Amino acid sequence: MELRTAVSPRDVKHYTTERLREEFLIQNLFVPGEIKLVYSHIDRIITGAAVPVSPITLTAGDELRAEYFCQRRELGVINIGGAGMITVDGKVYKVGYKEAMYIGMGSKEIIFASEDEKQPAKFYLNSAPAHKTYPTVLIKPEGTPEEGVVIVKDENKVELGTLEDANHRVICKYILPGQVESCQLEMGMTKLEPGSVWNTMPCHTHDRRMEVYLYFDIPEDAFVMHFMGEPDETRHIVMRNEEAVISPSWSIHSGCGSRAYTFIWGMVGENQDFDDMDGVDNRDLK
Ligand SMILES: O=C(O)C(=O)C[C@H](O)C(=O)CO
Numbered sequence: 537m538e539l540r541t542a543v544s545p546r547d548v549k550h551y552t553t554e555r556l557r558e559e560f561l562i563q564n565l566f567v568p569g570e571i572k573l574v575y576s577h578i579d580r581i582i583t584g585a586a587v588p589v590s591p592i593t594l595t596a597g598d599e600l601r602a603e604y605f606c607q608r609r610e611l612g613v614i615n616i617g618g619a620g621m622i623t624v625d626g627k628v629y630k631v632g633y634k635e636a637m638y639i640g641m642g643s644k645e646i647i648f649a650s651e652d653e654k655q656p657a658k659f660y661l662n663s664a665p666a667h668k669t670y671p672t673v674l675i676k677p678e679g680t681p682e683e684g685v686v687i688v689k690d691e692n693k694v695e696l697g698t699l700e701d702a703n704h705r706v707i708c709k710y711i712l713p714g715q716v717e718s719c720q721l722e723m724g725m726t727k728l729e730p731g732s733v734w735n736t737m738p739c740h741t742h743d744r745r746m747e748v749y750l751y752f753d754i755p756e757d758a759f760v761m762h763f764m765g766e767p768d769e770t771r772h773i774v775m776r777n778e779e780a781v782i783s784p785s786w787s788i789h790s791g792c793g794s795r796a797y798t799f800i801w802g803m804v805g806e807n808q809d810f811d812d813m814d815g816v817d818n819r820d821l822k
């Protein structure tokens with residue numbers, strides 16, 4: 537598990553491109569046959585990925601000083617690859633493309649597998665410290681609810697922006713209060729409509745929560761300029777396909793692509809109020 541420390545905005549002002557990327561950008565997450573994990577001191581979020589070609593088990597590693605990964609943690613998973621399975625304490629959940637799971641604290645054995653090793657599942661992971669066990673569930677954007685399966689409510693599929701502002705997009709909220717309960721983790725996916733390139737613009741900060749973005753569905757010769765920093769001291773990070781970026785609570789997090797793309801956002805921190813954002817007026821950005 538790789539470790540990243542927290543950083544102060546006063547220091548970040550002076551970072552070179554290279555240093556900025558070292559601190560905030562997470563590359564090479566999706567490696568066939570491996571589980572990759574990055575532990576950030578910022579709200580102790582773990583960002584990771586599992587790409588099983590044969591079944592692989594999630595372990596705590598030395599870093600957590602825990603008997604098993606979810607002993608004191610909760611875990612959110614979204615599959616951006618081929619059809620897969622996640623087995624939690626012996627119960628098998630089939631997790632298709634853009635389907636997700638919330639796995640509650642206390643789940644001991646978590647095994648990732650792919651239905652077809654030639655088109656492996658790509659499980660993206662966000663995990664945060666937890667204090668209480670909430671039910672483990674499979675989450676689907678569409679379908680019929682059944683025992684252990686939550687379908688994203690219509691009110692949690694939010695269309696925002698316009699083509700004229702190049703920010704037409706749909707935010708699909710998977711893990712949040714009132715739909716899938718968690719101690720602090722919230723997760724969802726935002727898809728840009730063709731011709732729109734800006735996410736989270738007008739932009740915001742939320743001092744109560746930090747956030748991680750995973751950008752995907754980006755062709756090899758395309759990119760997203762991810763903007764971060766305090767609103768009056770912004771910086772950019774060039775993002776390629778399937779790369780993640782850490783956004784401290786004091787930082788804006790917004791991106792402009794060379795074409796449309798999709799991204800997963802995950803938040804942890806003080807509260808779980810999605811709309812508790814401090815909006816930044818476009819005229820105030822520097
Ligand atoms: O496109 C957007 O706007 C978003 O997806 C915003 C993120 O969900 C976010 O930053 C929530 O705080």
Ligand SMILES: [Zn+2]
Nearest residue numbers: 740742747789
């Ligand atoms: Zn945000």
